[in-house]
Amino acid sequence: MPELVKMYIRNVVIGFGIAGAFVAMLLWFNVMNLWSLVSTSDAGLLAVFLLWFMHGIVFAGVQFAWAVMAMADKNGGPRGGTPVEHQFQPVRVRAEAPTQQQRQLRRR
Template sequence: MPKLIKLLLRHALGGAFAGVVFSGLLIWSNVVGLRHLVLETADGPLAAGIMTVFFVITFASVQMGRAIMAMAEPADDDTDYTPPSSGQLVPVRVENRG
């Protein structure tokens, strides 16, 4: 299997695990009455399942995106964007496209 696919799968699984843990913590800590909703209503397990699936999708996507963005190589250009230390203004030619 290619390295990139392994990287994405590993991070997707980590994000999915984080989504399940986060969903469980929300229910366990009874935020806005979620524990009551899940345990004492007929559609509570459905609501918990949908919430967990959406957290898994969100957290896995974020982890995969972070992994891809972390692969970027640093810029190697030698461009110096610091202003001149003498305090003098430097003229810059700008093309008028209007």
């Protein structure tokens, strides 16, 4: 298996683990009366699963993005490419009022 795929799977598992801990803390501390709502509902397990799954998607994406950005070379600056220097110059644009004939054409 390619190294990038291994890294992706590893970070997705870490992200879903963090999401599980996050949802467990939400339920443990009863944030917004969530534990009471989930424990008294007949669809409480589905709600907890969806809460964990959706947070898992977000945390897995963040975890993988952090891992990729952490791979950057910390000693040097940008690698490759030539720096582009822009010099903006003002450009004069003439603004003319429309003629009487142009105004009449617009009204039609």
